[in-house]
Amino acid sequence: MYGVVLIAIIAVMGGAIAYIGDKLGTKVGKKKLSIFGLRPKHTSIIVTIVTGILISAITLGFMTAVSWDVRTALFGMEELKAELVSLNNEVDSKSNELERSRAALETKTTEYVAISAKVKDTAERLAQIMVELDEVAAERDKAADALSLLQSDYSLAQRDLAKYQGDIKNLQAIKKELDSRIAGLNTKMNELNTAKTALQSDVDRLNDLTVSLKKGLQSVREGTVVFRTGEVLSTSVVAGGKSLEATTSSLGEAVYKTNAQILDKLGVSDKKLEVLWIARSEFDQAAALIAETNQPVIVRISTVGNTVYGEPVIGRLELFPNHLVYNKGAVVYSEVADASGNAQQAEETVMVFLQKVNAAAVNQGILPDPIQGTVGSMSGSQLFEIVNRVKRYSGKVELTAAAKTDTYTAGPLQIEIRIKSAL
Incomplete structure (x- = not known):
């Protein structure tokens, strides 16, 4: 709209100036005026030319005064061109940057897709870990319940520990009861034959020990009692809770040391002589009871009856719990x-x-x-x-x-x- 108004103004001004110049030229021609001694015709031509020049000059001057674009076109074209080139270069640079940004965006998009997949996989693994954590927590709760139950059982065991002394003292009665049960197994032929064989072996061993002891004693006082009934021959402590083999070995060592003490007391020089006799069944039963007990056990070896010189010492095993x-x-x-x-x-x-x-x-x-x-x-x-x-x-x-x-x-x-x- 601004350009249309400007063209209309220039047209009106050009027409007015042309009209004035035509009138001025006509007037000069009619009056036959002469400038610089020229002929009136030439003077009219010069006036017309000058008028045309004035029209152009005034038009440009008016346009320059009125329009910034005209001033820019007349006086700032080179600068405008340079700025246009700079802007084009900048546009190219921005375009390149845009392309790089697009490439980077595509790269980031790819990375984002990969990260999204990794996040999804991590989320799935996290969900699986949470499930496993719940299972572990459940197992921990079960373990805690089991521990609580174990502690309760331990407390009961501690309270029952005071009763063990009386229980161990009753072992002799239990042993007698077991012996009676063994005696009542006459109907079981296999066990009876085994017991008979073991008993015969013990009798033979006892006879051999009697003969060997009589030969090994250097000084014998017939009828003299060397050990009274119930006399304690030795007292030792055997650890409980071990394997049956280890317990049997420890108990056998206690019996061996007691045998050596008896030989020293009797003054027998042959230290390999066996003068202490304990029933094999009683020994095995004692070893089994000690192996099943989770605490130290006192093993006291005492005599069954009076023992005189020349006779083997018939001993028995008494078990008691050992505590502070x-x-x-x-x-x-x-x-x-x-x-x-x-x-x-x-x-x-x-x-x-x-x-x-x-x-x-x-x-x-x-x-x-x-x-x-x-x-x-x-x-x-x-x-x-x-x-x-x-x-x-x-x-x-x-x-x-x-x-x-x-x-x-x-x-x-x-x-x-x-x-x-x-x-």
Whole structure:
């Protein structure tokens, strides 16, 4: 619209200037005017030419004054061309960048597709891991429940542990019952024949041992009892919970050492002589019981009857659980007694106190000697010293027996007696 208006203005101005120039030329021609001494005709031509020049000049001047585009076309064409070239170059550069961007976009798109596939695969793996995690959590819960049950069972086992002593003491009764059951198996011919063969073998072995012992003894006093009924020959501790073979070996070693002790006591020079006889069935049963017990077991070998010189020692195995009864320094028994400074009364007081200490230790679980009923021993010098210490007091005196060392069921109990005034 702006260009149409500009053309209309230029047309009107050109027409007006042409009209004025024509009138001016006609007027000059009619008046026969002369410029620079020229003929009127030539002067009219010059006026017409000048008028045309003025038309062009005025038109361009007006267009230049009015239109920025005309000014740019007249005076800024070179700059415009240079700018156009620069813009074209920039357009080419941007086009190249656009192509590179498109290529990069395609690359990124490919990478995005690959990453999307990887993310999808990772999501699937994550879902699988979550499923496995749920399974592991379920297994963990089951393990926790099992652990809780195991702890509960362990607590029950600890509570039942105190009952083991009485249970082990009943093993002898159980053994007798088992022996009676074995005796009642007469109807089972195969077992009866096996037992008969084993019994005959034991009898033959016993006869051989009797002959060998009679030959091996250098000095014999006929009719002299060397071991009384129930006398303890040896006390040892065998670890429980091991294989039957290992338990049998450990138990056999305990029997072998007891046999060696008997030979030393009898003064027999032939150390290979077997003087201790224990029934094979009793030995096997004891080994099986020890192997099934998950704690140390006291094995006490004692005599079945009186033994005289020239006869083999018939022994039996007694099993007891071995556990800690007293820690070092623990008080075994304490009481307050009267002390008058009299030696005889002091001795009686100490002896009665020691008997009470022995009874307290037996009640607590320490195995006493089956013949003497004691759980320990004290030298005469120690007893004399304690009596003298009690004799120094008069009035009420407090006697306290404490364990010198950690003491187990097998014993023996070693005590330290503390004496102080009870006032």
